[in-house]
Amino acid sequence: HFTYVPALSDAADDNSWSGETGFIHSVFFRHYQESGTRTQAFLCGPPPMIDGALSCLETLGVPSASTFYDKF
DSSP states (O other), X not given: OOOOOOEESSOOXXXXXXXXXXXXXXXXXXXXXXXXXXXXXXXXEOXXXXXXXXXXXXXXXXXXXXXXXXXX
């Protein structure tokens, strides 16, 4: 059960990108509306991104014990 959703933080000025845009945790929140006891999250990236993603996961009910991350 894996879904790949490419996203850009900012789209090009020429409107050539038709995919998702914005902060990745916001894109994730728009696509993921279901969690359960078997849900796991693996994150890596800059601290602001990880903090936003952790907040999003908490809102969705993903247990903190099932969330693994590396801030760099």
